[in-house]
Amino acid sequence: MSMQQDMSKELQMHAEPAVYVYEAPIRIWHWINAFAIFTLALTGYFIGQPPPSIPGEPTFTFLFGYIRFFHFAAGYILLIGFLFRVYWAFAGNHHARQIFLPQVWRKDFWEGVVHELKWYFFLAKEPKKYVGHNPLATLIMHIMFVWGTIFMIVTGLALYGEGTGMGTWQYDWFSSWVIPLFGQSMDVHTWHRVGMWWIIIFVIVHIYAAVREDIMSRQTIISSMISGWRNFRDPSRKPGDEI
Amino acid sequence: MQATETFYDVMRRQGISRRSFLKFCSLTAAAMGLGPQYASQIAHAMENKPRIPVLWLHGLECTCCTESFIRSAHPLAKDVILSMISLDYDDTIMAAAGHQAEEALKDVVENYKGNYIVAVEGNPPLNEDGMYCIVAGKPFTEQLRYATEHCKAIISWGSCASYGCVQAARPNPTRATPVHKVITDKPIIKVPGCPPIAEVMTAVITYMLTFDKLPALDRVGRPKMFYSQRIHDKCYRRPHFDAGQFVESFDDENARKGYCLYKVGCKGPTTYNACSTIRWNEGVSFPIQAGHGCIGCSEDAFWDKGSWYARLQDIKAFGAESNADTVGTAAAAAVGTAVAVHAAASVVKRVAQKKGE
Ligand code: HEM
Ligand code: SF4
Ligand code: SF4
Numbered sequence: 001m002s003m004q005q006d007m008s009k010e011l012q013m014h015a016e017p018a019v020y021v022y023e024a025p026i027r028i029w030h031w032i033n034a035f036a037i038f039t040l041a042l043t044g045y046f047i048g049q050p051p052p053s054i055p056g057e058p059t060f061t062f063l064f065g066y067i068r069f070f071h072f073a074a075g076y077i078l079l080i081g082f083l084f085r086v087y088w089a090f091a092g093n094h095h096a097r098q099i100f101l102p103q104v105w106r107k108d109f110w111e112g113v114v115h116e117l118k119w120y121f122f123l124a125k126e127p128k129k130y131v132g133h134n135p136l137a138t139l140i141m142h143i144m145f146v147w148g149t150i151f152m153i154v155t156g157l158a159l160y161g162e163g164t165g166m167g168t169w170q171y172d173w174f175s176s177w178v179i180p181l182f183g184q185s186m187d188v189h190t191w192h193r194v195g196m197w198w199i200i201i202f203v204i205v206h207i208y209a210a211v212r213e214d215i216m217s218r219q220t221i222i223s224s225m226i227s228g229w230r231n232f233r234d235p236s237r238k239p240g241d242e243i
Numbered sequence: 244m245q246a247t248e249t250f251y252d253v254m255r256r257q258g259i260s261r262r263s264f265l266k267f268c269s270l271t272a273a274a275m276g277l278g279p280q281y282a283s284q285i286a287h288a289m290e291n292k293p294r295i296p297v298l299w300l301h302g303l304e305c306t307c308c309t310e311s312f313i314r315s316a317h318p319l320a321k322d323v324i325l326s327m328i329s330l331d332y333d334d335t336i337m338a339a340a341g342h343q344a345e346e347a348l349k350d351v352v353e354n355y356k357g358n359y360i361v362a363v364e365g366n367p368p369l370n371e372d373g374m375y376c377i378v379a380g381k382p383f384t385e386q387l388r389y390a391t392e393h394c395k396a397i398i399s400w401g402s403c404a405s406y407g408c409v410q411a412a413r414p415n416p417t418r419a420t421p422v423h424k425v426i427t428d429k430p431i432i433k434v435p436g437c438p439p440i441a442e443v444m445t446a447v448i449t450y451m452l453t454f455d456k457l458p459a460l461d462r463v464g465r466p467k468m469f470y471s472q473r474i475h476d477k478c479y480r481r482p483h484f485d486a487g488q489f490v491e492s493f494d495d496e497n498a499r500k501g502y503c504l505y506k507v508g509c510k511g512p513t514t515y516n517a518c519s520t521i522r523w524n525e526g527v528s529f530p531i532q533a534g535h536g537c538i539g540c541s542e543d544a545f546w547d548k549g550s551w552y553a554r555l556q557d558i559k560a561f562g563a564e565s566n567a568d569t570v571g572t573a574a575a576a577a578v579g580t581a582v583a584v585h586a587a588a589s590v591v592k593r594v595a596q597k598k599g600e
Contacts, residue, residue, distance in 0.1 A: 048555055049568065050506055053489045053497055063487030120585070122592055166461070166471045176462050184542040185473070185513035190556050190567050197571025201578045208582045212589060 017232040019131045021095050021224055029085050030225055036078040037199060040152075043071035044196050048189070075156050082149055095132040099141040109135050127217040131230060137209065144202040148195060154178060155192040159185075250289040250452065264289075274446040274521075275458070276468045288453040295452050296351045296359040298390050299333035302383045303376045303410050303419050304365025308401040309335045311438035314524065315445045324445055324452075331359075334378070345379050348386075352393060360451060361391050362398040366407060367425055368417035375417040387425065396430045396457060397422060398447065399464075405433040406543040413547055413559075423464070432457050433464040435516075437540035442521050443469045465515065474511035474537045477519040480504065498534060508552040509536030516541040 022030070046067050054063055089097045103109045112135030118124035120136075128134065133141060154174060161168060161175030162185060182188045214221040218233040254264055265286060272281040299309075313336070331337075332348045339347055351359050365383075368375035373382030391397055402408040404422045411419040423431045434447055447466055450458045458466040475481065483489070484503040491497055491506060503509070511519070514537050518529040530537055536552070539545040549557025555566035 050487060050489055053491060053502065054487050056486070056488075058482040058486035058488060061486035061488070065485035065487075067487070122588065162473060163476070165476075166467065180463055183544060184539075185515075186510065186539065186542065186548055186556050189513060190558065193555070193567035194558075194571060197567065197575055200571070200575050204575065204578050204582060208586065212586065216589060216593065 019230050020228055021132055021230045022228045023088075023092050023096070024228065025084070025088055026092065026096060027225055027228055029081050029088070032077065033081050033085075036074045036081065037203065039070055039074035040078060041196055041200060043067050043074065044193070047071060048193055072160060075153075075160070078149070079153050079157070082153060098132045098138050099146055102135070102138045102142045104139075112136070113139060127213070129217065129219055129232060140202070140205065144198065145206075148199050148202060152192065152195045152199065155182075155188050155195060158188055159192060248294050249292055250294050251291075253294055254289075271446060271449045271453075274442055275450055285449070285453045288455075292453070292455065295395075295455070296331045296355050297362055297448070297452075298331055298348060298351055298359060298394075299335075299362045299364065300383075300387060300390055301334055301378070302363065302365030302387065302403070303368050303417065304401070304403045304408075306335055306364070307438040308364045308403075308444070309333075311436075311441045312444050313441075315441035324448055348390060352390060356393040357395060359394055360396055360398065360448075361394040362400055362448070363387065363404045363422050364400040365403045366411070366419050366421055368410070368419045369425070370416070370418040375419075384425065387422070391426050391429055394429060396432065396451070397426060398451070399423065399431055399433045399435075400444065401439055402435045402437045402540060402545070405435040405464075408437060409546045411546075430457055431464055432460060432466060435465065435470075435541040435543075437545075439541070440469075440517055440521050440523065443517055469517045469521075470515045470541070472515065472517075472520075474514045474516055474519045474531070475509075478503075478511050478531055479519070480531060493534075501534075504531060504534075504536040506554060507536055508550060508554055510539030510542070510545070510551070511537040514539040514542050514545075 050064060050067075054061060086100070089100045112128065112130075115124055115128055116134050116136035119127045132138075155178060157170050157174040158178035159175075161170030161172075162179075164170050166172070179185055179188055182191060210221045213219070214223075220227075220229070220231045220233075224230045251264065255261075259267075265282070268285040268289070269279065269282040272279065272285055275281075301309075331351050332344065334344060337344060337347070365376075367373060367382070367384040367387050369384065373384040376383040378386050399405045399422045403410065403419075407415070407419050407421050410417065411421075423433070432447065432451075434444060436443070443466075446469070447458065450466075458468060461467050461470060463470075475484075478484075480501065480503045483501070484505055488500075488502040489497065489506040490502050490504050493507060505512070509531065511531065518537070519531070522529040522532070538551045539548070547559075549555075549564075549566070553566070555568060557563065558565050558567065558570055561570050
């Protein structure tokens, strides 16, 4: 069954051209995760480039400590959220698997990617409609978000293990091999920081694409992540219809 | 050289009293983080075990490891160990010279097969068949290979032997290569630092001589008892770090107050070493206490990471003076601009479409 037939079939189950795409756990995760990433990037930036010094007695001041604390707390939220998200890829509906398993072995997937690229380069008149993510989005989510997050979690835990020390799971499972893999601790810091920019670039593209698609491709994108439903504002066209 | 001679015999011959000997044992046990009961174990081992010969080789290096070693806080420690070692081979401090010295080396290699330790200071440069470092008329690589062939274990002294150090800095013209990349079939214990702390050196060697085995090593090959924590973990300026109180530039008011040196490039948070606990020169001070950040001298490639006074390291692939943030902001700005242009183009297209309808 091709991806497109798959989606058309799903559509037929509803009278309205609207599809339930994002289940509640996915939506909740999405926004918690967005909040965690925002916190991580903000505090992480300051960890490498601290704010101006503050005066006073160090006993009563813990500014940098709090910055780091919120980073670590948000890091664990990101981690637990991500583990849950991986679990939900198995437990949830088939859209939940999409970003983890881009169907790169399928020809129509790559045709979709090419078509989306054309659409973004103003070469195609209309985008194809997809119930979940379009193939290009799936690919970018997979490479930039999924692997970016895994990278940040692994390097982040390796840095965290340096503080907790030998004998802790963070050190034994992560620091012990991640640090020599990158060279030394400093390299892990640097790559963790490069990873932040990688994620920030993803966020820029992600938000832009979501807003733009919402307007240009006449299907809900942003509100779908709140309500779970994807509405197609152009009832004459069904997802997967060739334009 | 008697085969049955023990460490204790050697010490007594050096004129060391039994009382001093026992003090040395307690001190060593304490330095290695072992309980007091180990002092007697060390004493027992030293009294009964035949002395293990040590060959101390010098490759491409500056001799700062030896300089550090002979300044060990407890004079006894270094006297004892030094005299034990110099009996065999260490071209900086042994009495023998020339052919006599090379004989001594040969003697140990041939008579103690599989039962001696090679301590290497410096590293072999491999370019031009090793011609950049000649010892006794031959490339050091050859001496290293010859001496280690039958050894029990190797100690890589300092960052040179462990990682290559400054002579291996890009572009590494002599191809200075750390010992473990040349000798791959022997247990190697790395004691990095430029130089390593004297007490760390004496403790490591004493541990190996008395217990007849390598101390517990981390994954990189460093003894856990001295390299399992970062300078930052035990730094006395840490409260200022947590408070967010930093030296903004050298000689500012914050520097006078002794604030944390993080912003002026302190590498304490990424450097595994014992300076903040054992300190230097008989425990007098250490760099951070003197107002200068740690430069990370016991970490791999510390010489190639950009400024010692910058918190973020250079990313060489993107040219000099670029770090994660300059690369990141440039990339994010490029993507942001692309997005803005794309958004503008999208609006134009939409307006055009609307008109067409
Ligand atoms: C999107 C995810 C993340 C972003 C954007 C991010 C960003 C950053 C940045 C920019 C730094 C400063 C690096 C430096 O200059 O030294 C940093 C440090 C750090 N991060 Fe993250 N991080 C993320 C995830 C995590 C996670 C999941 C953990 C795990 C708990 C974590 C733990 C740490 C630790 C331990 C440090 C070092 C703190 C220190 O040196 O005091 N990070 N992070
Ligand atoms: S001076 Fe260096 S080692 Fe000490 S707390 Fe500051 S950053 Fe850490
Ligand atoms: S404080 Fe840092 S740079 Fe200084 S000796 Fe110790 S490890 Fe080396």
